[in-house]
Amino acid sequence: xxxxxxxxxxxxxxxxxxxxxxxxxxxxxxxxxxxxxxxxxxxxxxxxxxxxxxxxxxxxxxxxxxxxxxxxxxxxxxxxxxxxxxxxxxxxxxxxxxxxxxxxxxxxxxxxxxxxxxxxxxxxxxxxxxxxxxxxxxxxxxxxxxxxxxxxxxxxxxxxxxxxxxxxxxxxxxxxxxxxxxxxxxxxxxxxxxxxxxxxxxxxxxxxxxxxxxxxxxxxxxxxxxxxxxxxxxxxxxxxxxxxxxxxxxxxxxxxxxxxxxxxxxxxxxxxxxxxxxxxxxxxxxxxxxxxxxxxxxxxxxxxx
Amino acid sequence: xxxxxxxxxxxxxxxxxxxxxxxxxxxxxxxxxxxxxxxxxxxxxxxxxxxxxxxxxxxxxxxxxxxxxxxxxxxxxxxxxxxxxxxxxxxxxxxxxxxxxxxxxxxxxxxxxxxxxxxxxxxxxxxxxxxxxxxxxxxxxxxxxxxxxxxxxxxxxxxxxxxxxxxxxxxxxxxxxxxxxxxxxxxxxxxxxxxxxxxxxxxxxxxxxxxxxxxxxxxxxxxxxxxxxxxxxxxxxx
Numbered sequence: 001x002x003x004x005x006x007x008x009x010x011x012x013x014x015x016x017x018x019x020x021x022x023x024x025x026x027x028x029x030x031x032x033x034x035x036x037x038x039x040x041x042x043x044x045x046x047x048x049x050x051x052x053x054x055x056x057x058x059x060x061x062x063x064x065x066x067x068x069x070x071x072x073x074x075x076x077x078x079x080x081x082x083x084x085x086x087x088x089x090x091x092x093x094x095x096x097x098x099x100x101x102x103x104x105x106x107x108x109x110x111x112x113x114x115x116x117x118x119x120x121x122x123x124x125x126x127x128x129x130x131x132x133x134x135x136x137x138x139x140x141x142x143x144x145x146x147x148x149x150x151x152x153x154x155x156x157x158x159x160x161x162x163x164x165x166x167x168x169x170x171x172x173x174x175x176x177x178x179x180x181x182x183x184x185x186x187x188x189x190x191x192x193x194x195x196x197x198x199x200x201x202x203x204x205x206x207x208x209x210x211x212x213x214x215x216x217x218x219x220x221x222x223x224x225x226x227x228x229x230x231x232x233x234x235x236x237x238x239x240x241x242x243x244x245x246x247x248x249x250x251x252x253x254x255x256x257x258x259x260x261x262x263x264x265x266x267x268x269x270x271x272x273x274x275x276x277x278x279x280x281x282x283x284x285x286x287x288x289x290x291x292x293x294x295x296x297x298x299x300x301x302x303x304x305x
Numbered sequence: 306x307x308x309x310x311x312x313x314x315x316x317x318x319x320x321x322x323x324x325x326x327x328x329x330x331x332x333x334x335x336x337x338x339x340x341x342x343x344x345x346x347x348x349x350x351x352x353x354x355x356x357x358x359x360x361x362x363x364x365x366x367x368x369x370x371x372x373x374x375x376x377x378x379x380x381x382x383x384x385x386x387x388x389x390x391x392x393x394x395x396x397x398x399x400x401x402x403x404x405x406x407x408x409x410x411x412x413x414x415x416x417x418x419x420x421x422x423x424x425x426x427x428x429x430x431x432x433x434x435x436x437x438x439x440x441x442x443x444x445x446x447x448x449x450x451x452x453x454x455x456x457x458x459x460x461x462x463x464x465x466x467x468x469x470x471x472x473x474x475x476x477x478x479x480x481x482x483x484x485x486x487x488x489x490x491x492x493x494x495x496x497x498x499x500x501x502x503x504x505x506x507x508x509x510x511x512x513x514x515x516x517x518x519x520x521x522x523x524x525x526x527x528x529x530x531x532x533x534x535x536x537x538x539x540x541x542x543x
Contacts, residue, residue, distance in 0.1 A: 025385045026392025032448055033427045040422035298424060
């Protein structure tokens, strides 16, 4: 049995985050597996470098440390892409990560791109009505603008885009399709938020990044837990028992979880299934990609077979 | 292989097609489990990965004369929970199985597992040699590639089998008889004498709670026949 490491604490001696027992992982094993995964993905695609959209939050922060450990800081480019309403703390935290790692960092403001579409004083490319666009439309557009920038930087830097979505947000669909979830590969997509925190602490991600309330930072003062009215440790536990351990809703209720919350999580997972899958193709020919033309990505004739 | 000659070919008998595995979709299974003599003077039983997730494989090999059971595996690491023995659920399971097989067959078990990464999955290594008493003689590191030579004392097999004559005491005729009955019952060719009321022939999973808790009448409706009657598949098809 691996000795459990004590959780990191703040100045007052309180733990920085809550880690449910059943979600605790062996972080040494996880680091080992993830580092091998990152190197394997790069090798088979014929790349040596990575680019990463660094928000200043814990997910992309952790991925930066994982990539740096796997391939070295000189092969990592972190791109900071604030919008004019982004929290200044996000940018300073991202800068702290770049400084701590000693990797390359670039700042690309997406304000002109986003305002160019929705308009500001002037009418934008999205038309007159776009000026009144709801926050969710603007948030999605920001996420997709960042995607466009990071894929452009992927060409200039010659690196693969590393994904930074965690398992929790993927399962409940708290993600923008072709936005923040777009990537060449994702090292943390099978880690719940609580496990991301555990890993981040083990890898030395700056304390203020681990401790702050998770936020998509798509509008001022947005936080994940307010927006969804849940707490991550609780949500993670429900998802873990329901999905990884195949417990029924009734069994979860017997375990003490609130039925209404469990059923809400169930609906979130079910209605976001499309976000986790490749779009279906209408089956017409004898063999169809994704249906009955099935090859591993690493196959004879691929970049590195 | 021995002295440059192929002595035996084992084709994987159990092809996992569940969870993250798709083998039976793309491959056909072998149909033979045999121990093979070796110049070491002991029988060797070769199996591949999933073959050893079925009790019958190590048992048949040992009964057929194997004193060294050799399993070559590509085990994808998963279930990275801290509560697990070595931080990895898969490794914990395999380590338990190999020790158990060694003890129950009073044989050496050599577990050889792949290392490296293929797409999403990571193979965890951790190859082992387990002695006939179930104790690990050698354990390779996790995740690291390596060539390891392990000396074993083959006399340990004889000693263990005198101390613990399990193989001598196996009841093969009993096993064959009961297997014959179970096979016939599963095929619906005989009344399933041990099934829950309402179970359908060939049902090899536990009935759901609704069937278990349902009254006798409901169970009969489901099966379309009284539980104590053999179900005639042929007449149902008409």
